[in-house]
Amino acid sequence: MVDDKRNPLSEINTAYQTRAPRHVLAQDVVLTERTHRQISECIALLRFHRTIYDEWDFAAVDHQGSTAIVNFFGPPGTGKTLAAEALAGELEMSFLPLTIGDLESSLKGQMSKNLQKAFRRAREEQAVLFFDEADALLGRRISVSQGIDSDMNATRNTMMTELSAHEGLVIFATNYARDYDDAIKSRITHQVTFELPDEAARLRLWDRFIVEKIPLAVPRAELLAQAAAGSPGLSGRDILNCTRRALPRMLLDAERAEMPPRLDFSHIEAAIAQLRLGTGGSGQAAKPKAAAGEETTIAGHLLGLQ
Numbered sequence: 001m002v003d004d005k006r007n008p009l010s011e012i013n014t015a016y017q018t019r020a021p022r023h024v025l026a027q028d029v030v031l032t033e034r035t036h037r038q039i040s041e042c043i044a045l046l047r048f049h050r051t052i053y054d055e056w057d058f059a060a061v062d063h064q065g066s067t068a069i070v071n072f073f074g075p076p077g078t079g080k081t082l083a084a085e086a087l088a089g090e091l092e093m094s095f096l097p098l099t100i101g102d103l104e105s106s107l108k109g110q111m112s113k114n115l116q117k118a119f120r121r122a123r124e125e126q127a128v129l130f131f132d133e134a135d136a137l138l139g140r141r142i143s144v145s146q147g148i149d150s151d152m153n154a155t156r157n158t159m160m161t162e163l164s165a166h167e168g169l170v171i172f173a174t175n176y177a178r179d180y181d182d183a184i185k186s187r188i189t190h191q192v193t194f195e196l197p198d199e200a201a202r203l204r205l206w207d208r209f210i211v212e213k214i215p216l217a218v219p220r221a222e223l224l225a226q227a228a229a230g231s232p233g234l235s236g237r238d239i240l241n242c243t244r245r246a247l248p249r250m251l252l253d254a255e256r257a258e259m260p261p262r263l264d265f266s267h268i269e270a271a272i273a274q275l276r277l278g279t280g281g282s283g284q285a286a287k288p289k290a291a292a293g294e295e296t297t298i299a300g301h302l303l304g305l306q
Helices: 034-046 050-056 080-090 112-125 148-165 199-209 220-229 236-259 264-281
Strands: 065-074 094-098 127-131 168-173 191-193
Touching: 034 050, 034 065, 034 080, 034 168, 034 191, 065 080, 065 148, 080 094, 080 168, 080 199, 112 127, 112 148, 112 168, 127 220, 199 236, 220 264, 236 264
Parallel strands: 065 168, 065 191, 094 127, 127 168
Antiparallel strands: none
């Protein structure tokens, strides 16, 4: 007879792998001042957890204080996934990223089991558990009309059970936070709003993507100021895509003119125009938008732990 006594982690060794974060917040992520402040509050809660919950005995009134559940909300391309990994790097924790596709299964009831395995993996390795495009997983429960609806409802129930019992950091990321089930919303301890970058943030993004070895036709400060002023409404992903477009354009122009390649604002401007026509990018740059500070967004706040 075959001995079927398995290590409970053996089933998930290949399914949900944690990894060492490749980024840290201070070095690799450009955020608006408001988003940076909100993430700093999350870090403070984790850094001072022992003081707040053990030394001050706040655990006596907050029985779920061992879990920080953070929701990153904002338009595509604004750095939610990058910031989640960088937050893990800042905390010197491993990182376990998941999407609904990683949990789905053709077997009835398997999604809930997969979710339990993911939480178990995060606990065993003390990893930051990150759910990208979380609205697909955390939406409002629906009337059961077929098997997949029943499985999804069961998975959402499992999520709430796991969140209640988990000890660690869980991050959700979504473009559609309003679609979350109300029971999930009530468990979120921090809301962090990711905005389209304002001009100051765009300047830092262009400075990051136009790396030092790229030859320039004008002084660097002048080119960066032109690029930042000329790119309202672009996300960080859009700015990266524009840089990708501008560099080969610069090289082609130089080749045709039989001149050394030099990047100037005309190359960047053409790349921005192409992006706005909808031929690429995140879709956020189809038309100019107001600066992030002028937009009405969901304010990030600390719930119950002021």
